[in-house]
Amino acid sequence: MFGVKLQFSSLCLCLVLSGITLGLGQGVISVTEDSDVVLPCSLSTKENIEFKLFDWKKPAQKDQPRKEVFFYDAGVHYNNGHPGQSEEFKGRVFFSQKELKQGNASITIRNTTVTDRGIYTCVFPRLQPPQRFQIKLIVALILKVREIAGASPKPSVTILDHPEGGALLLQCFVQGAYPKPELQWKDNAGKNLTAAEPQVTERKEKDATRYDVTLQITVTKTDYYSCVATQHEIYHQITSDKIYASPKEKLIWLIGGLFLGSVLSALVVVVWFKRHQIMRTCREKVKLVRAEEGKTVVLPCSVKENIESNHFRWTKDAQENELPKEVFLYYKGNHYNNSSGGQSEEFKERVKHIQTELKDGNASIIITNIKRADTGIYTCEFPLLEPPQRFLIGLIVDGQGEDEDDDGATELSPLSV
Incomplete structure (x- = not known):
């Protein structure tokens, strides 16, 4: 009070x-x-x-x-x-x-x-x-979210590529606000970050001059980031969803030819062009899961400790020169289904975890309404464990009514990153 x-x-x-x-x-x-x-x-x-x-x-x-x-x-x-x-x-x-x-x-x-x-x-x-x-x-008056004319909507935050391998470019965007809002990037601890000069576009309309504002920042530290829009004249302030950015992971991914990168690149080709051979080619490297199109599937991933206050992340293999697709992220109670932003569009409202199983180290996820496009290699990783651990899951989605051979599956041991 x-x-x-x-x-x-x-x-x-x-x-x-x-x-x-x-x-x-x-x-x-x-x-x-x-x-x-x-x-x-x-x-x-x-x-x-x-x-x-x-x-x-x-x-x-x-x-x-x-x-x-x-x-x-x-x-x-x-x-x-x-x-x-x-x-x-x-x-x-x-x-x-x-x-x-x-x-x-x-x-x-x-x-x-x-x-x-x-x-x-x-x-x-x-x-x-x-x-x-x-x-x-x-x-x-205090700064808070206000539902009044001209108040800025929640800022939209996205991760863009960056020419430097060890950095990521984050972009914050607000559209149609008046008076002109101030944008500020913050890290997960709430510290203000220094960003480039904002890009501002003015649009004169009948009721007022509206502003579209873009603010970009280069980050080299793995963390959760958010963007705050403030309009002091009307005492309005609103914060974006938090977005997870990991420049270190991007650098590892771009190196590609080393160790895990070469394995994943080969598996992507197998999945998309020779999906029936994935079980034979990668039998000793991944745990394979098979599901029928339109059904629900569980992708398994677990460690031997309580992870309720820990961090795990699920991503899906990407095409050349792309970052992995964000499937599911959990960080000390925050995740894509309650507050965190950044989940890839095709996985929104289709992926959930099992909260009651976290105390037993179970980070498995459930994907509903499986599609052919979901076929691929999924990575489950625990970056905060000592040492960090990573698991690979190969998912094959069969069309309804197809009858294909099932060559079984073997499970990959966790990889130290």
Whole structure:
């Protein structure tokens, strides 16, 4: 909860006017948006008001009518059935029953909004003489996601190629926002990263000048990255999904001719052009899984330790000069099905893991509605283990009704990376 500042502009002086006691000093409270605030109202005599009446109102402002904030009369109030409370205050205003014995009629307004700012009055009309207290509430705006005209949508983040083998180029893009948003790349720890100058395109339309902004950054560290769009003029800030970037893996992939690269390149050719020979050619190198088109398949992968707080990643073989396709990624509870961005389009909403099996080291994934295009070599890797481990799974998808030989399968031992 944010801090609340209460100040009074003068000492409490009283004047009896028309039978009502008025405080000349006005209480002023400052609070930040979305926090809770207490508006004080208490009798100096501290007499019990459990069976009294007190009424909180917000006087009319400009073209708006008076607002009914909170009403209490001998135990009957807005929160237990009494009608008449203004709609915007329903379910948001509360008082302390036990404090009534000490003459305390203060109220708490939860989740304050900008529209809550203004003058509030607390009145005891049946006291002799009647008493009135006045509070001015100031609500300061904060940066947050706002659904208003011109607010930037969630930034789109993508991984682009980079001429340097040990680096990746990340791109953040926002379209149609106004006023012009500021874009900022951050790493997984929330640290601001230095990027190139943004590319800005202006489009003048009837309602406003809209802005398309692109911000690119070169990264050499394997991490999760996100992009933040901020529009200070309207107090709007929104963050992209996190994207996983691993320049080290790209460099390993581009080397290609060494060890695993040569094996994968050969297997890709086998899968796409001689898929029936994959079981014979690679019998001693991969674990082979066969499935029928349109069905569901489990790709197995496991280690001998709890991986609930660890990291594993599934990718699929790629064509020449391409990066592997992102099938599934899990990182300490975050994954493609709840918050992480970057999954290849053809695998979205088709891949899931088995959460209850993670404690037993099982990182297997389930792919639904299998297609012929899913045929290929899949890599399951654990980059944070010591040593890191990698497994290869060969998937063959048969057409419905086909009758083909099944030469069996053998399992590859984990490879140290």
